[in-house]
Amino acid sequence: MNLSDYQAHFLEFLFGGTSTPVQPNSEVYRFGVEAKAVRALEQGYPTVRALLGPADFEGLALDYFRMIRKQSGDWGDFGWGFSSWIISHRISDRVPYLSDVARLDNHVAGVERSQYEEVSVASFNAIGEDLASCSLILNKGIQFFRSMYPVVSIWEAHKSETPKDTLSFAQAKRMIAKGLGQNALVYRAGWKGMAEVITERDVLLLEAVRNQRSIAEVFGEDVLKDSNFTYWLQDMIAKGVIVGAKTIH
Incomplete structure (x- = not known):
């Protein structure tokens, strides 16, 4: 041979x-x-x-x-x-939900290994009166996706040594029985990967931000007067999901 x-x-x-x-x-x-x-x-x-x-x-x-x-x-x-x-x-x-659970696991591990971008506080000065000329910046290290299954609840439950005793397990079981899914946002707290459920509206907003659409296009011309937007933006900045703003025109 x-x-x-x-x-x-x-x-x-x-x-x-x-x-x-x-x-x-x-x-x-x-x-x-x-x-x-x-x-x-x-x-x-x-x-x-x-x-x-x-x-x-x-x-x-x-x-x-x-x-x-x-x-x-x-x-x-x-x-x-x-x-x-x-x-x-x-x-x-x-x-049947194993592939989506694996996808979530993979994203969590990937976020922990990624070069997570730091928030640039000064860049938010780019947000002026003309909201059509600026956009928010999405952290390239984060992930989000839609699932037909309650993947975040399943993921949460199985962090416990006794998953069946958790509220997350009970929630996942109910949702599977009703054919309901969850949208997952994966980000990092310190060096630890985190996953949480987000609404369909949030998915659409983050997709629009990722596509670099202007703040006016995504949120509306009068969004800065909306306290809900302020709370949303503060939350996203705190999680490192939104890391800044920039002028686009």
Whole structure:
């Protein structure tokens, strides 16, 4: 067997394509790599693991590892497509909301690793009388998305060692029964990733801000007189979701 054939056979064995080892110690190496893959996914998707339990999660993780394979030398990058891949896995028939929960886990982990932008207080001086000429700046590190399922409540419940005893679990159960979902906002408090439910109106507002539409377009010409807007903006600034303002015309 030449070197090329040896490498091809070893990789096939490593990723479960064959059960025939190349060398007597090949199984030890494969088990070690598989264990690293499972640990990497456990760190990135703790809610998914809590939902499934250790055994089922390990099986799912190994299915992903063998299908996708590790593409880089950094285990921190492994699992970036896990939430999308789950949709096509048979487990989604049993746990249909698992992909969205994985997506939330991934966003929380991503926010914790991201270069979170600091709020520029001085930049808010750009907000003048002409609200059509300025816009708010959305933190590039935050994430938000819509889900058909109560993903935030599920995520909250499974931070507890006894999820079924939490109010979040009861809420999620009721919402699933009624076919209701949640919109999730993912941001950072200190270095910790946070997730909370936001309204559809907030999603539309944040989408408009992300698209750099003017304050007048998004909120209206008289918005500065609206106390609700003031409270909303203060809350978003406190969470680092809105980090500044700028002139656009």
